[in-house]
Amino acid sequence: MRHRLRVTPRFIAFLTLLCVAFAAIVFISQSAKLKEIAARQAELDEQYAQLQAEEQRLEYMIEYAKSREYRIQYAREKLGLVLPEDIKFNITD
Secondary structure: OOOOOOOOHHHHHHHHHHHHHHHHHHHHHHHHHHHHHHHHHHHHHHHHHHHHHHHHHHHHHHHHHOOHHHHHHHHHHOOOOOOOOOOOOOOOO
């Protein structure tokens, strides 16, 4: 003889509780994952801002390296050259 599965209110309550528990577990795990993603995004946003600042600094340095002022400064500091109106002091120990 075959037993028929009877759907009782107790069985319906058990299935409902099982579905609610599953939904709660999924919700909690997804919330934790979203928090991790938000923290990672904040880190990446900070890195991006730092890289943008570095890019701006480097662009400024490139433009400055193309300028006449930089060439004069480089010639004075690295090559020891002077302009005609400059006075050069030779100090030896």
